Amino acid sequence: MQVTLADIKRGEKGIITDVSSIHIPLKLLEMGCLPGNSVELVQVAPFADPMYLNINGSHLAIRKETAIHILIEISNG
């Protein structure tokens, strides 16, 4: 199932399938947010924003407005 990273639930894991390079800063790509890499939601702040993620072993927080530009495939629930 293909969804955006903004739709991932806590504890869910996925694989990044596409990253919109116009909207996503290079810095985030360099931190490992690239197609093919794994992603997991660790924790969300109130109102589900920002999101605390484990991307490819890197732990980072991004805002929902950024997450909607990252497509993922959920691999397990």
Place this chain on the structure above:
Amino acid sequence: MGKQINVALIGNPNTGKTSVFNALTGLNQKVGNYPGITVEKKEGICKLPRGVKAHIIDLPGTYSLNASSLDENVVIELLLNKNDKDFPDVAVVISDVENLKRNLLLFTQIKDLEIPSILVINMADRMAYKGISLDIPYLEKQLETKIALISTRKNQGVKELKELIANYKDLSVKPCLNASEIDVEYFNNLRETFPNQLLYKLWLVITQDVNFGKTDRNEIDAVANFKTKSKSDLKRLQQKETIKRYQFINDTLKKGQKIDLSTAKDIRIKLDRVLTHKVWGYLIFGVILLTIFQAIYDWSSIPMDFIDSLFASLSEWTKNALPAGAFTNLIAEGIIPGLGGIVIFIPQIAFLFLFISILEESGYMSRVVFLMDRIMRRFGLSGKSVVPLISGTACAIPAIMATRNIESWKERLITILVTPFTTCSARLPVYLIIIALVIPEGRILGLSYQALTLMLLYLIGFGTAILSAYILNKVLKIKSKTFFVVEMPNYKLPMFKNVALTVLEKTKSFVFGAGKIILAISVVLWFLASYGPGENFNNAETIITNEYASQNLSDDELQQHIASYKLEHSFIGITGRAIEPVISPLGYDWKIGIAIVSSFAAREVFVGTLATIYSVGSDEEETIKNRMAGEINPILGGPLFNFASGISLLLFYAFAMQCMSTLAIVKRETNTWKWPILQLVIMSSFAYIVALIAYQLLK
């Protein structure tokens, strides 16, 4: 003996780069600024085996060689400029054993610049704990480098690293992958156009929006004009480059690194479940904030009282020990109280930086950013604005410098503009003395009125900051890409050495930075108050002696009258008289006016000025306070410092932009006079209006 070896420490943030720097240099380090910008430059000397010395420079943390901030710019500028005196003979790239994959991205880029490089894998003591094992010889071969496994916490591997640095000439300068494969035609074309330049260097120059330094300028302009691709095409190529590098890193680590998850332990998840929790997270943050405030305002009062009395007696002693005269007065009444006014803030500043560096070292600060982002965003700020706003309670200067990691220019600008509203420690002496004068003693629910007033002033400061951020967010029409990425590093026990060095360093820079201004002002002030033009000033003694001849005053009283008469006709007194019409609607007399004008440079000067003006010899607060309590309002009669004028003064200081150093920093950080001038005009006129309304309503 040969020349010193130039070593540059480079690495991602949170890799313990500073620990490595501290381990190599110890106390042989100094912190300055890069010329013209406020980016910190840390350098030190390290003794290597066989009497060789290394000059170590700790570059700002960066995730890659693609700069997105001023701090990161420094890294690229240095690495691209062979003529810089700090250009490294050897680059020491620091990585964290838990984040090797991401850290290696920067390493492969530096290898492409063909600078001899050593890879440091830090926090090696955590390998077993994390179930990680590494095939070092394999990694060294693939990465074309030498690896130093070190643990600064356990003090392991530092000796081996020094050995590697000393033998830097043996290091390979071969890149570990060929990044130009991402677009063969484009890169071949580039190589043919600039045959004498390093390909990767050319690529960096083309893709960066960097202001390169003076050297190599023409050459770089020529390269930068080589725009055969559009911006978005270039960005796509950069993305391809990143993917390419990660492919190489993944392949390398697949063989060179084994992670046994069954033996790996992680306290991160457990701690984060509580510390970033919707309820507990905020509660814990609140408790931590309260503790910090308690420490700053309660615990530090003991050393502060001590320093206060120490300088008072030093001044007294100087007066008695040196022969009487203008020079002695300058020292005893100008310089020593001036120095005292600086030194007295050391305990507070030290406590604040102690807490901030513990919070940062432990990794907790990122959690605060995460928790606060959504709330702060409503006001046009970022979660990252929390750190400056908290630091602002010590001093706006480091706070404004701490806004650098806010990615969005609009959010950063708003944070810079509102931070001076937070109650900095320089306002504290002003608040304390006025509260003591005008707020009655007494308690409600066990809390003293005076303490509650102080707390209220803090809340007013913070509230105004937030509110004006909200307004600025609506008013400022700045389009800036808002993106927000914050790394959530693993929790670590803060290392004593790092914390101690940070506190030492920050305190030192406060004392010598802000201190210079305060000292200069107090000397100028002393001069202006001690000399005056014309007959009235010069003949003060005769005039007063004649005037009071019939009243049989004691010698002391007579001296006091002479002193205040002199002051009234000194340069400063004349200035004060001139501005009196402007400030009398606020309930102030010319003496307060002088204190306000002189404290424009730095708020804490206010109390010192009043101390000088009220011609009190000793520095004891009690006596200043009594003198102030005895002042009579020249127009209305009655005590000058009453409830109405006191509240008016408190509010004036809460809002007015009374700090030259802050304005200077804002100018440097925003690169224009527009914002500091706007800040000065708006904050100060707002302060004037609020103080005016308060006084007129309450009198």
